Amino acid sequence: xxxxxxxxxxxxxxxxxxxxxxxxxxxxxxxxxxxxxxxxxxxxxxxxxxxxxxxxxxxxxxxxxxxxxxxxxxxxxxxxxxxxxxxxxxxxxxxxxxxxxxxxxxxxxxxxxxxxxxxxxxxxxxxxxxxxxxxxxxxxxxxxxxxxxxxxxxxxxxxxxxxxxxxxxxxxxxxxxxxxxxxxxxxxxxxxxxxxxxxxxxxxxxxxxxxxxxxxxxxxxxxxxxxxxxxxxxxxxxxxxxxxxxxxxxxxxxxxxxxxxxxxxxxxxxxxxxxxxxxxxxxxxxxxxxxxxxxxxxxxxxxxxxxxxxxxxxxxxxxxxxxxxxxxxxxxxxxxxxxxxxxxxxxxxxxxxxxxxxxxxxxxxxxxxxxxxxxxxxxxxxxxxxxxxxxxxxxxxxxxxxxxxxxxxxxxxxxxxxxxxxxxxxxxxxxxxxxxxxxxxxxxxxxxxxxxxxxxxxxxxxxxxxxxxxxxxxxxxxxxxxxxxxxxxxxxxxxxxxxxxxxxxxxxxxxxxxxxxxxxxxxxxxxxxxxxxxxxxxxxxxxxxxxxxxxxxxxxxxxxxxxxxxxxxxxxxxxxxxxxx
Amino acid sequence: xxxxxxxxxxxxxxxxxxxxxxxxxxxxxxxxxxxxxxxxxxxxxxxxxxxxxxxxxxxxxxxxxxxxxxxxxxxxxxxxxxxxxxxxxxxxxxxxxxxxxxxxxxxxxxxxxxxxxxxxxxxxxxxxxxxxxxxxxxxxxxxxxxxxxxxxxxxxxxxxxxxxxxxxxxxxxxxxxxxxxxx
Numbered sequence: 001x002x003x004x005x006x007x008x009x010x011x012x013x014x015x016x017x018x019x020x021x022x023x024x025x026x027x028x029x030x031x032x033x034x035x036x037x038x039x040x041x042x043x044x045x046x047x048x049x050x051x052x053x054x055x056x057x058x059x060x061x062x063x064x065x066x067x068x069x070x071x072x073x074x075x076x077x078x079x080x081x082x083x084x085x086x087x088x089x090x091x092x093x094x095x096x097x098x099x100x101x102x103x104x105x106x107x108x109x110x111x112x113x114x115x116x117x118x119x120x121x122x123x124x125x126x127x128x129x130x131x132x133x134x135x136x137x138x139x140x141x142x143x144x145x146x147x148x149x150x151x152x153x154x155x156x157x158x159x160x161x162x163x164x165x166x167x168x169x170x171x172x173x174x175x176x177x178x179x180x181x182x183x184x185x186x187x188x189x190x191x192x193x194x195x196x197x198x199x200x201x202x203x204x205x206x207x208x209x210x211x212x213x214x215x216x217x218x219x220x221x222x223x224x225x226x227x228x229x230x231x232x233x234x235x236x237x238x239x240x241x242x243x244x245x246x247x248x249x250x251x252x253x254x255x256x257x258x259x260x261x262x263x264x265x266x267x268x269x270x271x272x273x274x275x276x277x278x279x280x281x282x283x284x285x286x287x288x289x290x291x292x293x294x295x296x297x298x299x300x301x302x303x304x305x306x307x308x309x310x311x312x313x314x315x316x317x318x319x320x321x322x323x324x325x326x327x328x329x330x331x332x333x334x335x336x337x338x339x340x341x342x343x344x345x346x347x348x349x350x351x352x353x354x355x356x357x358x359x360x361x362x363x364x365x366x367x368x369x370x371x372x373x374x375x376x377x378x379x380x381x382x383x384x385x386x387x388x389x390x391x392x393x394x395x396x397x398x399x400x401x402x403x404x405x406x407x408x409x410x411x412x413x414x415x416x417x418x419x420x421x422x423x424x425x426x427x428x429x430x431x432x433x434x435x436x437x438x439x440x441x442x443x444x445x446x447x448x449x450x451x452x453x454x455x456x457x458x459x460x461x462x463x464x465x466x467x468x469x470x471x472x473x474x475x476x477x478x479x480x481x482x483x484x485x486x487x488x489x490x491x492x493x494x495x496x497x498x499x500x501x502x503x504x505x506x507x508x509x510x511x512x513x514x515x516x517x518x519x520x521x522x523x524x525x526x527x528x529x530x531x532x533x534x535x536x537x538x539x540x541x542x543x544x545x546x547x548x549x550x551x552x553x554x555x556x557x558x559x560x561x562x563x564x565x566x567x568x569x570x571x572x573x574x575x576x577x578x579x580x581x
Numbered sequence: 582x583x584x585x586x587x588x589x590x591x592x593x594x595x596x597x598x599x600x601x602x603x604x605x606x607x608x609x610x611x612x613x614x615x616x617x618x619x620x621x622x623x624x625x626x627x628x629x630x631x632x633x634x635x636x637x638x639x640x641x642x643x644x645x646x647x648x649x650x651x652x653x654x655x656x657x658x659x660x661x662x663x664x665x666x667x668x669x670x671x672x673x674x675x676x677x678x679x680x681x682x683x684x685x686x687x688x689x690x691x692x693x694x695x696x697x698x699x700x701x702x703x704x705x706x707x708x709x710x711x712x713x714x715x716x717x718x719x720x721x722x723x724x725x726x727x728x729x730x731x732x733x734x735x736x737x738x739x740x741x742x743x744x745x746x747x748x749x750x751x752x753x754x755x756x757x758x759x760x761x762x763x764x
Contacts, residue, residue: 243635244634498692527694537692
């Protein structure tokens with residue numbers, strides 16, 4: 001389910017919910033508001049509650065201890081701080097534990113930097129609402145910084161950081177230790193509770209001229225002010241008047257609560273995107289549960305042409321909706337797996353084919369700008385790497401190049417970026433950058449563009465890790481400037497890898513026409529098929545062309561990452577692998 | 582790749598999960614599709630008929646077969662019972678190398694999908710299965726892999742209509758599962 005590109009493929013797929021494993025990625029073209037909505041929201045993110053405590057705060061009051069309060073900020077990409085909220089003031093304590101929790105949405109694909117500033121609130125302000133306090137009138141006790149991911153990957157989900165206080169005055173730019181702050185993060189329970197339902201309908205009406213209808217369901221919630229927000233959509237079942245859809249997974253968080261009013265609409269799929277409404281019902285999850293227990297069907301209704309919404313002006317249909325299954329379960333979330341010690345391991349492969357242009361010339365895609373402005377390859381590495389490095393404990397990353405001749409060798413389609421013949425790992429994102437720049441000096445660009453060897457190498461690392469009992473999921477980033485020459489071999493390698501704990505992100509740089517590459521991304525075409533007739537058992541490839549720099553915006557590369565938690569969960573859940581916290 | 586030393590025949594557990602977009606003469610099938618899994622001419626197992634999935638049937642049925650040491654492939658045949666008798670919807674051949682060999686632990690749970698082709702060789706739908714080698718009689722291998730539940734004793738418990746269409750409940754990781762640390 002493509003997250004990043006707002007184009008219109010995959011109209012018949014089920015969207016939303018939390019664990020749409022083995023959906024039927026039928027190729028179809030339609031433009032769909034639901035899809036765009038869900039795409040823009042992506043991975044059903046988790047709500048995190050932060051609780052704070054501190055120790056050893058500085059004592060600034062003369063006759064008593066400090067009266068501390070914390071202000072929580074997030075740091076944006078451009079460095080500006082945005083206030084998220086404030087705790088209450090704890091009176092007379094240098095080791096306070098604050099009660100007020102701060103809620104924040106966890107976004108896997110961006111580095112969420114948090115800043116905590118502790119203030120001593122003066123007695124004269126104690127009757128003032130904390131939100132109204134002017135911070136410059138309070139005593140600053142110190143500040144601490146960390147990223148949200150740093151907290152989430154810890155087994156106890158607690159991180160203690162030093163509070164620093166920068167004195168800008170006569171003591172120079174000197175940081176003093178001003179105690180410690182401990183941040184504890186808790187994923188809210190509603191992120192984890194999932195309802196699984198199997199819905200079916202009977203006696204649907206004919207909408208197509210020459211065949212039965214092609215029905216699908218859209219479930220939406222009604223929010224304050226009457227706005228309707230789609231939450232989930234089933235797959236399209238072709239030519240069927242008593243359809244039974246694949247299980248729908250809804251997390252309570254997506255819906256709001258079990259008593260939240262939902263509209264379930266049944267549409268007839270039309271490839272032009274104008275789906276006809278067959279009928280609808282309005283029920284909450286609690287109602288649907290009752291319906292399931294009673295084994296009764298609920299008649300669909302359709303608003304009649306005059307007026308809208310008024311119950312008197314609707315027509316009740318013979319068609320009925322059944323709830324064949326309704327179960328409530330607590331599912332492990334992506335964050336549970338992280339806390340349980342699972343890791344994402346980052347690997348990178350860089351295209352050194354001649355079509356990139358001579359790296360010494362400024363028009364080359366590999367040109368290293370002396371001013372330090374990153375080229376497209378460097379940008380893709382750092383944007384993906386800076387996010388993924390938090391989830392990789394040893395921060396040693398396999399790095400390869402392909403499509404070039406290393407010194408005195410024949411063209412290699414998978415050589416170690418660091419120039420070594422023994423080990424392929426480099427230290428940190430910085431290590432990848434250094435290896436990349438040294439490789440540019442040491443290899444001569446050639447061709448053709450083959451992905452097969454690199455993907456097979458990555459797959460063998462993933463399967464070796466399984467053999468060693470590793471609890472790892474691998475992410476291979478391939479950056480390329482052209483279309484693959486070995487399309488069938490690449491497909492074969494991807495199909496084989498779809499059974500392994502591996503996802504592949506392909507970033508296209510430069511101005512080439514990448515139309516053919518989109519075949520590899522199952523969101524945009526059908527399921528990948530190998531030359532032997534094996535089909536990819538799940539979608540593991542995401543492709544995105546990196547064209548223009550959009551300053552400040554979340555980049556397309558980061559949007560790619562948003563899909564990873566879902567791919568990770570699909571792998572773990574189908575195999576019933578538990579996080580074992 | 583290393584060469585495995587096979588015992589004369591080994592046990593393989595094949596779960597037939599589901600089919601997608603199955604047709605007979607270009608028309609979507611309505612019901613009564615079933616699958617025959619064949620290791621050789623006389624060594625085969627058959628699933629129940631699917632009653633309600635139409636052209637997207639779901640079986641979720643676990644079949645245990647003896648895999649002869651010489652077997653190169655396992656054949657999947659999707660049949661459909663119609664008013665005019667049994668018809669073969671399509672077949673697919675599963676190379677044994679897709680689930681044996683390589684680096685992954687022997688008892689890794691593989692999720693595999695194959696393109697079906699009808700008797701004329703025309704593409705016709707997809708079949709999804711999961712495959713797991715049962716441990717050989719003497720448990721002489723020593724992988725401590727996460728996904729390799731050493732459940733040598735459990736045989737042939739039919740997997741009930743499993744929920745999300747893929748959930749076969751074998752292969753629980755060894756580091757045992759307490760589900761309950763949720764708040």
